[in-house]
Amino acid sequence: MERNYGHKRARRGVVDRLWRWAAASLAAERSRWLLWLPVAFGGGIATYFALWSEPPVWIAPLVLVLALAGVWWGRNRAPALLGAALVAAFASGAVVAQWRTHAVAAPVIAKRIFVDDLRGRVVQVERRADGVRLTLDRLTVSGLGAAGTPDRVRVKHSVKHTVLPQPGDRVRTRAVLLPPPEPSTPGAYDFQRRAWFERLGGVGYTVAQVSAMESSRQGGATLWLARLREATSLRIQSALPGRAGAVAAALLTGDRSGIGEADLEAMRKSGLAHLLAISGLHIGLAAGFIFFVMRLGFALVPALVLRYPIRKWAAAGALAGAFAYMLITGATVPTQRAFIMVGLVLFAILIDRTALTMRLVAWAAAVILAIAPESLLGASFQMSFAAVVSLIAAYEALAAWRASRADGFSRRTPVTRAARYIGGIALTTLIAGTATGIFAIYHFNRFAAFGLAANLLSVPITALWIMPCGLIAFLLMPFGLDHIPLAAMGWGIEAVLGVAHTVANWKGAVWLAPAMPSWGLAAAALGGLWLCVWRTKWRLAGLAGPVAALLSLAFVTPPDVLITGDARLMAVRGADGRYMLSNQRAGAFVAGGWMRRAGTDTARAWPPNGASYDGRLRCDAAGCIYRLEGQAVALVRDERVLEEDCARADAVVSLEPVRTACRGPSHVIDRFDLWREGGHALWISARGIAVRSVADERGLRPWVLNRDRLGRQN
Numbered sequence: 001m002e003r004n005y006g007h008k009r010a011r012r013g014v015v016d017r018l019w020r021w022a023a024a025s026l027a028a029e030r031s032r033w034l035l036w037l038p039v040a041f042g043g044g045i046a047t048y049f050a051l052w053s054e055p056p057v058w059i060a061p062l063v064l065v066l067a068l069a070g071v072w073w074g075r076n077r078a079p080a081l082l083g084a085a086l087v088a089a090f091a092s093g094a095v096v097a098q099w100r101t102h103a104v105a106a107p108v109i110a111k112r113i114f115v116d117d118l119r120g121r122v123v124q125v126e127r128r129a130d131g132v133r134l135t136l137d138r139l140t141v142s143g144l145g146a147a148g149t150p151d152r153v154r155v156k157h158s159v160k161h162t163v164l165p166q167p168g169d170r171v172r173t174r175a176v177l178l179p180p181p182e183p184s185t186p187g188a189y190d191f192q193r194r195a196w197f198e199r200l201g202g203v204g205y206t207v208a209q210v211s212a213m214e215s216s217r218q219g220g221a222t223l224w225l226a227r228l229r230e231a232t233s234l235r236i237q238s239a240l241p242g243r244a245g246a247v248a249a250a251l252l253t254g255d256r257s258g259i260g261e262a263d264l265e266a267m268r269k270s271g272l273a274h275l276l277a278i279s280g281l282h283i284g285l286a287a288g289f290i291f292f293v294m295r296l297g298f299a300l301v302p303a304l305v306l307r308y309p310i311r312k313w314a315a316a317g318a319l320a321g322a323f324a325y326m327l328i329t330g331a332t333v334p335t336q337r338a339f340i341m342v343g344l345v346l347f348a349i350l351i352d353r354t355a356l357t358m359r360l361v362a363w364a365a366a367v368i369l370a371i372a373p374e375s376l377l378g379a380s381f382q383m384s385f386a387a388v389v390s391l392i393a394a395y396e397a398l399a400a401w402r403a404s405r406a407d408g409f410s411r412r413t414p415v416t417r418a419a420r421y422i423g424g425i426a427l428t429t430l431i432a433g434t435a436t437g438i439f440a441i442y443h444f445n446r447f448a449a450f451g452l453a454a455n456l457l458s459v460p461i462t463a464l465w466i467m468p469c470g471l472i473a474f475l476l477m478p479f480g481l482d483h484i485p486l487a488a489m490g491w492g493i494e495a496v497l498g499v500a501h502t503v504a505n506w507k508g509a510v511w512l513a514p515a516m517p518s519w520g521l522a523a524a525a526l527g528g529l530w531l532c533v534w535r536t537k538w539r540l541a542g543l544a545g546p547v548a549a550l551l552s553l554a555f556v557t558p559p560d561v562l563i564t565g566d567a568r569l570m571a572v573r574g575a576d577g578r579y580m581l582s583n584q585r586a587g588a589f590v591a592g593g594w595m596r597r598a599g600t601d602t603a604r605a606w607p608p609n610g611a612s613y614d615g616r617l618r619c620d621a622a623g624c625i626y627r628l629e630g631q632a633v634a635l636v637r638d639e640r641v642l643e644e645d646c647a648r649a650d651a652v653v654s655l656e657p658v659r660t661a662c663r664g665p666s667h668v669i670d671r672f673d674l675w676r677e678g679g680h681a682l683w684i685s686a687r688g689i690a691v692r693s694v695a696d697e698r699g700l701r702p703w704v705l706n707r708d709r710l711g712r713q714n
Helices: 002-028 030-050 059-073 078-103 191-197 220-239 243-253 261-269 280-299 302-307 310-328 333-350 358-371 373-377 379-404 414-444 451-479 483-504 518-533 537-555 588-598 639-648 671-677 694-698
Strands: 113-128 131-141 152-157 170-178 200-206 211-214 446-448 510-512 561-563 570-573 579-581 603-605 617-620 623-628 631-636 651-654 667-669 680-685 688-693
Touching (some): 002 030, 059 078, 078 191, 152 170, 191 200, 220 310, 243 261, 243 451, 280 310, 379 414, 414 446, 414 451, 414 537, 579 588, 623 639, 667 671, 671 694
Parallel strands (some): 579 603, 631 651
Antiparallel strands (some): 113 131, 561 570, 617 623, 680 688
């Protein structure tokens, strides 16, 4: 009895010491408390989007009001004040996300329709190898009333045009329109949700020539910029033909449509794909180049140097130049986010504040999320802020270390400066690559193993040659002299593409990973924030988050059977982990997504008759039987064999409607189930068969079509 009492006292003593240590650490970090309010704000947004069903509109505002009352009550008690403020920020995030969801509500095409007369205004033209893709608004759709007409649709047109329509033109055509596609499998990328927030109510393709009804050069600044961007892209690719011109157009106008798939894949495999997306790197390089040139120009005039704040003048010019660059590249949400970040840095120079701090980044994130809360779910937001936050935290620590060893950094020769520049690139790439690696695995199921080497070679070329030449080309374009800097820009682009293709061909250049569970991503994000926001030793506890995220991959088991919602494609997993596809041609995009989520990039052929290579799948003209772990799944094509399969299979997947009782199997999925609930995934084990559908995963949310026809709720 006394021994047990002693153990309890010892445990209580350990708990008390840990509690006192945590309280002391929290008190020591008082200056960083404010940084957690944007984190809580993002947490409220994430929680709203993670819900299975739409919450009542009064819940989050009520919590917000109560939390604000708690802030007032605890204004003189630091712990209570912090807790209430965090709850208020969390509730604010949920309020903003729900308000935004309902504010962008617009009609959506409910089913596939043929439109004999589709009219609309062109707002975007995307050139592709097999035609163009047009985004139209101000629509008139035959067969649909005004209440059911979407705000925007996007149609693919494969017929070559002599003269392409321009943004602002009103056009007419015939087309097939469909709802924005839902995820192909539970947990896959939800384009339908993205389309909801873009007010894109339908996608499809034309079945006739696109004819211009009215060529308009009106429509406000947005369409004027779209026309300018289109003309600039064409001019760049005319002056610099080939793949270099396509990449130059992507860097200077945001138009990536001309880049070949081989070059895109090489950039992805080598870890250089970020160079093609207009991001903080490009906005920062543009602003930095303008700042440097303007400050140098002012410095050449002694009267200006002695009398005026030329540094602030240069910052103001760089801010204006970065804003213009954002507009000409399309002002997409990621580009706006990058401009806000760079703009805050330049604004800090104007008001004599530290240029880039963790607090500035935190509030920039809060502003972006308040404007577009759905951006929290995107890879672009997550990866860009992961990189920036980790870099600031790392360089804060490095600055403290350098301050303690200042004598070792006093000498600066050309050699040491070059070495420090290369070392800085290497360190920056290593930190940013490590911070964004888990997010890349979650969103893209791949990690570029040699990204450090590729970036060490390519980032200096981009920063010191490609982007300066591109900006000079912009300045000389009105005078018709842009072909000179564009040619020089092309040399740098060819060098970067050469690096990309070389690194991509190295053995083991890409590590593939299965789909990471959402809780793994959440652990990585929270752990990374804990590690970067705090400054004292307890920050190291945040390392548990990324470690847990990587370990979560060990708990992932890819589905053994997959079926699309339209019943056009099935896949079963072979003994080597690769899928066997029922159709190698139809649904290639969907099949590619299935393979990536399983952590593989190749597939095997489906045996039309007989057995597969591993004996798991046996097929005949009426269907197939897939056997694994003592379980049998019947994949039925002909309803005449349903009675037989119902008697012998543990689960039945029928591409035809099941109109009779099928009581033997534990699960019966027929054509109607696929239509109602979308794609299905089956996991097979010795304990039984687990089934999950796209509808089970997405729930009852405003962006989910056919919500009244969703099936069972798990």
